[in-house]
Amino acid sequence: DAKTTQPPSMDCAEGRAANLPCNHSxxxxxxxxxxxxxxxxxxxxxxxxxxxxxxxxxMASLIITxxxxxxxxxLPHATLRDTAVYYCIVRERNSGNTPLVFGKGTxxxxxx
Amino acid sequence: xxVISQKPSRDICQRGTSLTIQCQVDSQVTMMFWYRQQPGxxxxxxxxxxxxxxxxxxxGFVIDKFPISRPNLTxxxxxxxxxxxxxxxIYLCSVERDLYNEQFFGPGTRLTVL
Numbered sequence: 001d002a003k004t005t006q007p008p009s010m011d012c013a014e015g016r017a018a019n020l021p022c023n024h025s026x027x028x029x030x031x032x033x034x035x036x037x038x039x040x041x042x043x044x045x046x047x048x049x050x051x052x053x054x055x056x057x058x059m060a061s062l063i064i065t066x067x068x069x070x071x072x073x074x075l076p077h078a079t080l081r082d083t084a085v086y087y088c089i090v091r092e093r094n095s096g097n098t099p100l101v102f103g104k105g106t107x108x109x110x111x112x
Numbered sequence: 113x114x115v116i117s118q119k120p121s122r123d124i125c126q127r128g129t130s131l132t133i134q135c136q137v138d139s140q141v142t143m144m145f146w147y148r149q150q151p152g153x154x155x156x157x158x159x160x161x162x163x164x165x166x167x168x169x170x171x172g173f174v175i176d177k178f179p180i181s182r183p184n185l186t187x188x189x190x191x192x193x194x195x196x197x198x199x200x201x202i203y204l205c206s207v208e209r210d211l212y213n214e215q216f217f218g219p220g221t222r223l224t225v226l
Contacts, residue, residue, distance in 0.1 A: 034214075043116075043204050043217030044155070087154070099145040099206070100215050102155040 003027065004088045009107040012082075018075040020106050022088030025069040032093045033064060034100070035073045037084040044087065044102075047073065051093075078110045114139060114209050116218035124224045125195055132191045133221045135205035140185035145206040145215070146178070155204065161188050195225045 005023040012018040024033060034049040048055055048062045050071070055062045061074040075082055087105040092098060115138040125131050135144065146158040158178055159167040167180040181189045192199050202220040209216065 041202075041220070041222070043206075043219050046214050046216070049214075085154075099143075099157050099160060099208075100155075101157070104154050 003090045003101075004103050006086075006088055006103065006106045008104065009109070011109050011111055012075075012078045014080060014110055014112050015077055018078040018082065018108055018110070020073040020075075020086050020088075020108065021070065022073070023070045024088070024090045027068050027090050030092050031090045033062065033068075033071050034089045034091055035060070035062065036087045036089065036100070036102075037082075038087070038105075039081075039084040047086075049093075078108075080110050080112060082108065083110045084108060114141070114207055114216040116205060116207060116216060118203075118205060118218040118221050120221060121219065122222040122224075124226060126226055127196055129195055130191055130193045131195065131223060132189050133203055133205075133223075135188045135190070135218055137186045137207050139209070141207040141209060142185070143208050144182065144188045145208075146180065146188075146190045147204045147206060147217075149202040149204065149220070151200070158190070158203075192223065195223075197225045199223065200225045 032049050032051050035047040036044040038044045048060050050062045064071045085105040085107050089100050117136045119134045144161045147155040149155050157170050158173045159169045161167045161180050161182040163182045163185050179191045202222050204220045205218045206215050
């Protein structure tokens, strides 16, 4: 079963920041937070992951609370192409034998 | 990243027939995973395929219905047997690259069973 809880849907105005929350209150010390997204009719795409420090890459920023029980994915300037389902997943790193377990995700709609 | 291709990209099949989906990766990988995504739903893991051994199936999925082959480190097939309309889904293969500790996904095969 998925270990995360996400809102089912969110809207965001084009050009504004999209902040997608995720609760993972049962996360263990060796589990990372991963974010993937799935644009309609495509395979899921990796976005970012982190352990306890905030992370940033060219796609997004990941903010993890100090107690690690929740996190927020931030798309700084959302575009229409960011419309997708976003999945927050907790998983041990270096766990090549353990596949990703997907929850229901958040359907983000970016509106012009 | 890993480049993953799947064939066919989509198909429409008749009830009672079988379809074999191919997954090709551009580099050698130890583990390959097969997922199903039913309409409007999230991804569900079907099985894990390790080269040279029998695939490991998740609860609710059986080898007779979803036989998997893994003949080498870059290729795998998933067969959907004796299909019914309930098998209409997107089937995705996925791999983990050790260097990246990330899973990469193929584009998926959209199956419609009439």
